[in-house]
Amino acid sequence: MEYVDVAIVGGGPAGSSAAEAAAARGADAVVLEKGVPRADREGTGPDSTDAAGLLDYWLDIMGFDAAEFPDDVVLSELEGAKFYGPDSELALTETGIDAAYDGFGFTMHRARFDDWLRRRAVDAGADYRVGVSVTGVETDLAASPRHTVRLANGENLETDYLVLADGPQRTVTGGTLDQFLPEGRTMSEIMPSNTANHIAYQEHRRMPEELFDPDFIEFWWGIMPGHTAYPWIFPNDPPVARIGLTMPIGLDIDDYDVSEWDLLRDDDEGIPRGNEYVRRLLERQFPEYDVADFPLVEDRGKSKGTETYPISSTRPIDSPVGAGIAVTGGAMGATSAFHEGGDHVAVRTGKIAGRLAAEERLERYNAEWHAAIGDEVLRNVTFADLVRDWGPRDWDRAFKTANDLMDARGIKADAALRGGLHGLELVVKYKWGKFGYRDGKYVQLREDEYAV
The missing domain is CATH 3.30.70 (Alpha-Beta Plaits)
Structure with a gap:
């Protein structure tokens, strides 16, 4: 049976980034990508999972300079975003977060972006295999290697380090993590696809x-x-x-x-x-x-x-790193339906997982992803909770006070005063929500809950 240093399930942004990071450090990294056809791609490749736009500070989270992106990936450079309620409008020309990129962001061609990340991984020395379906993962923590990755073609792999990057459907992640959950708990219960x-x-x-x-x-x-x-x-x-x-x-x-x-x-x-x-x-x-x-x-x-x-429209999970497993990107719930996108957190978590797996220090993964993207996750889950029960009139009311509540640096208390009672209410709810999720409490499945 074939042995690899790092096996990566899924070849999207998280998987390709993990493969590049691992291979660049000398690891034998293999990406297993099922592959889907697209009209705008030759052959098959990873599935698309967002509307393919990047904001300025997202590039910093990804660890990319805008100049690195091929010209055919970038479609439109943006000056801002417009938000409409039923009878209201708000335009933003700054995200309010420090960024190296001198602009609001840009839209991009998703298939070309995926293929660019794939080329980077291959150029670093990774083996990217398309048309390979993973049927499951079996783990024996007392064995060496620890994991057997079952493939539909029967050509199974063995590895000590496994990166799960199979996106928000979690077709492989769910069953793999079930091995480490307490009796009676399953990933389909924790993150059911029809609600998460x-x-x-x-x-x-x-x-x-x-x-x-x-x-x-x-x-x-x-x-x-x-x-x-x-x-x-x-x-x-x-x-x-x-x-x-x-x-x-x-x-x-x-x-x-x-x-x-x-x-x-x-x-x-x-x-x-x-x-x-x-x-x-x-x-x-x-x-x-x-x-x-x-x-x-x-x-x-x-x-x-x-x-x-x-x-993914849920809160993220930690990984059972004691078993040599890291869950990345959409599979871990780190992407967000609130802002329609997650490529930036997928790339960053993939990079962290691939680097640590290659260095045989994967036990640091949960701490490092919290440090790298925790602020972004905290903002998203707090805002998503804030608007959970909003109806049309709530959105109009919010947008009509938003110009007082927001400046180029974000929500400010003095701006809330100018926004009146509704402004104060929104700020208090937002601040209180962030406080409730402080210190990583936005995680819905902690590392210490796994039986590893």
């Missing part, structure tokens, strides 16, 4: 040139039901944009007053499908145009210009 994930849908559409804005990403809040459910428009290469949405899985339309939500209709028998939501968004925002004026660009995305994918 959102579903995202987007279409690549050619916009009328007079409507295409290459400088801003746009988000609409409070016009469709569901916690952190929102549609967006992301500019690609002019005049193509990605128009899509994120929403929880398994919503029941009977739980909502249809009249309150702009993208619902009285005759809806259930929550609309993604393509119907996109059509209604276009009709709402551009009433003087027909949907046909926004044709699909069918040689983009996964299938004829469309993409559907899961996004």
